[in-house]
Amino acid sequence: MGWVNAIIQGILTGGLYALFACGLSLMFGVMKLVNLAHGDLAVVAAYIGIGVIAVIHIPFLWSVPIVVAIMAALGYVLQRSLFQSAINRGELTTLIVTFGLSIVIENGLLQFFTANSRGIGTGSSLISSSFSIGGLQIAWLDVVIFALAVVVLLSLQYFLSSSKYGRLIRAVADDREAAQLAGADYRHVFGIAAALAFCTVALAGIAYGMTTVVSPTTGTDTILLFAFAAVVIGGLGSLWGTLVGGIVLGVAQQIGAQINISYELLAGYIVFLAVLVIRPQGLTTRRSQS
Amino acid sequence: MSTSANEAPAAQQGTPLLDVRDLIVHHGQLRALSGISLRVFPGEVYAIIGANGAGKSTLLRTIAGLHHPTEGSIVYDGKDVTGMRPEKRATAGIVMVPEGRRLFPSLTLEENLQVGATFARSGPWTIEKVYDLFPWMKERRHQKTSQMSGGEQQSVAIGRALVANPRMLLLDELSLGLAPVIMRRIYGMLPQILSSGVTVLLVEQDVSQALRVATHLQCLLEGHSTLEGRPADVTAAQVEAAYFGSAHPGGQPPGDPPHGGLLAPHAPSEGSEA
Numbered sequence: 001m002g003w004v005n006a007i008i009q010g011i012l013t014g015g016l017y018a019l020f021a022c023g024l025s026l027m028f029g030v031m032k033l034v035n036l037a038h039g040d041l042a043v044v045a046a047y048i049g050i051g052v053i054a055v056i057h058i059p060f061l062w063s064v065p066i067v068v069a070i071m072a073a074l075g076y077v078l079q080r081s082l083f084q085s086a087i088n089r090g091e092l093t094t095l096i097v098t099f100g101l102s103i104v105i106e107n108g109l110l111q112f113f114t115a116n117s118r119g120i121g122t123g124s125s126l127i128s129s130s131f132s133i134g135g136l137q138i139a140w141l142d143v144v145i146f147a148l149a150v151v152v153l154l155s156l157q158y159f160l161s162s163s164k165y166g167r168l169i170r171a172v173a174d175d176r177e178a179a180q181l182a183g184a185d186y187r188h189v190f191g192i193a194a195a196l197a198f199c200t201v202a203l204a205g206i207a208y209g210m211t212t213v214v215s216p217t218t219g220t221d222t223i224l225l226f227a228f229a230a231v232v233i234g235g236l237g238s239l240w241g242t243l244v245g246g247i248v249l250g251v252a253q254q255i256g257a258q259i260n261i262s263y264e265l266l267a268g269y270i271v272f273l274a275v276l277v278i279r280p281q282g283l284t285t286r287r288s289q290s
Numbered sequence: 291m292s293t294s295a296n297e298a299p300a301a302q303q304g305t306p307l308l309d310v311r312d313l314i315v316h317h318g319q320l321r322a323l324s325g326i327s328l329r330v331f332p333g334e335v336y337a338i339i340g341a342n343g344a345g346k347s348t349l350l351r352t353i354a355g356l357h358h359p360t361e362g363s364i365v366y367d368g369k370d371v372t373g374m375r376p377e378k379r380a381t382a383g384i385v386m387v388p389e390g391r392r393l394f395p396s397l398t399l400e401e402n403l404q405v406g407a408t409f410a411r412s413g414p415w416t417i418e419k420v421y422d423l424f425p426w427m428k429e430r431r432h433q434k435t436s437q438m439s440g441g442e443q444q445s446v447a448i449g450r451a452l453v454a455n456p457r458m459l460l461l462d463e464l465s466l467g468l469a470p471v472i473m474r475r476i477y478g479m480l481p482q483i484l485s486s487g488v489t490v491l492l493v494e495q496d497v498s499q500a501l502r503v504a505t506h507l508q509c510l511l512e513g514h515s516t517l518e519g520r521p522a523d524v525t526a527a528q529v530e531a532a533y534f535g536s537a538h539p540g541g542q543p544p545g546d547p548p549h550g551g552l553l554a555p556h557a558p559s560e561g562s563e564a
Contacts, residue, residue, distance in 0.1 A: 164404075164408060167397065167401055167404060167405060167408075168405065168408065170394065170396055170397055170401075171394045171397060171401075171402075171405045173396075174394040174395055174396050174397065175392055175393075175394060177356060177376075177388070177392070178388060178392040178393070178394065179394075179405065180355075180356070180375075180376040180377045180380070181354060181356075181376060181377075181380055181385065181386050181388060181392075181451075182377075182380060182385075182405050182406045182408065182409065182450065182454060183377050183380035183381040183385075183408065183409030183410070183454060184377055184405070184408065184409060185375070185377045186377075
């Protein structure tokens with residue numbers, strides 16, 4: 001029964017990892033930008049959520065759209081300013097700039113929020129309640145987050161395949177000069193893609209803050225690494241690949257933990273490395289610089 | 291063959307739609323264009339000819355806004371557009387079919403056209419009209435363009451430009467990589483495109499093809515203009531000399547022209563020698 005439980009827990013955790021990963025994958029796919037501050041931005045979203053609830057005393061669920069909107073706006077602005085000027089200077093510059101942003105965010109958070117860990121209090125029983133099925137205890141929160149990940153991926157896919165701006169995003173990802181000749185300002189389209197990615201970052205940060213606690217360094221310690229692993233395992237540039245990658249990573253971790261609790265992270269990275277050896281995608285060098 | 295040159299729009303008079311003056315363009319240290327001027331009047335088919343590396347594509351890309359000139363100006367419809375961004379020029383009506391088609395490979399045929407239509411000016415061209423012009427497209431509109439032949443891709447690229455409703459259509463090397471019969475079929479669409487009120491500036495390596503459709507031509511050689519005029523007013527020898535840079539018009543040009551002469555394959559009637 002322990003093994004079945006491990007696999008089910010792993011699959012559910014995979015949903016959270018897919019939330020981490022899909023924004024990273026989207027930004028890399030569209031603007032070839034490897035955002036090393038991705039995890040830190042998710043942590044920022046979690047802190048904004050904590051702050052919004054604490055300051056204006058609104059119910060948790062109402063804070064979600066506020067955080068998502070703030071992060072979307074931040075994504076557009078960051079893309080049009082910092083990221084765009086980094087892209088104009090070449091791929092290496094984007095790595096340096098986002099790495100620098102990551103350091104700035106971490107230290108900024110340390111300054112304002114101290115190194116203490118915090119969680120997002122939902123004020124509801126959802127966060128702690130669970131149900132049992134066939135002798136397995138499953139937390140409702142995990143199921144909700146998994147469902148959220150699937151909904152997010154479905155929405156992203158629908159937006160990209162069916163909307164005007166989704167089509168432009170794909171066109172710009174293919175050939176930005178040709179898109180310019182068709183009258184599209186690719187910088188604006190990049191901004192929209194970044195806003196979209198930051199919406200997923202916001203949801204990822206909130207979901208993470210609910211399942212466990214965040215601290216200023218969680219972004220690079222955990223979220224960024226798991227997001228990278230999920231993207232690489234699942235396949236670069238594929239949205240549903242991030243879910244597959246997240247699930248494989250989650251299951252590997254839970255099985256590792258089942259063998260020995262200290263093998264949890266190790267097992268995940270062994271699978272990650274195995275995938276890289278069998279199907280290298282060229283992300284290894286970028287990842288090693290993180 | 292030169293009938294089109296004798297029709298009404300051939301005359302270079304009135305207000306030019308496009309007025310390019312003394313354009314100097316550098317690629318890094320390399321000087322790609324050295325003071326090129328041209329005026330394209332409404333309804334014309336203005337052809338830029340020249341050998342590989344003459345600067346033809348650079349000229350067209352600069353007019354489209356993809357290169358920035360070191361000196362000189364580009365005036366379109368009475369407005370100076372020299373510093374305007376390419377996407378703004380496209381929405382103002384300067385639309386280019388780029389060299390090598392440059393379709394969006396992960397998009398379907400119809401999506402390619404939809405992208406072209408997203409920021410379109412109002413005008414006669416719609417996606418349906420493009421399907422009327424190229425009837426085979428309708429059936430295959432949900433296919434990815436990467437699976438299509440060169441001629442089909444070129445047609446899609448033209449369609450993508452047309453749905454933007456250009457006033458000034460820039461065609462960069464339509465014949466590139468196409469079999470002659472396909473190339474002629476694509477150029478055969480030109481009268482229908484022109485009749486919708488579009489003015490065409492085209493770059494073509496195939497000189498006889500360019501002469502057949504052009505109302506005005508200019509020949510470039512290593513970034514300089516070597517010949518300008520109406521096709522009816524220039525001789526084949528002049529074109530050859532301008533194309534290859536021979537100092538002796540009529541003599542053997544340096545570098546062997548393919549198939550025994552630049553104009554030989556298609557058009558014995560061209561030029562005043564005929």
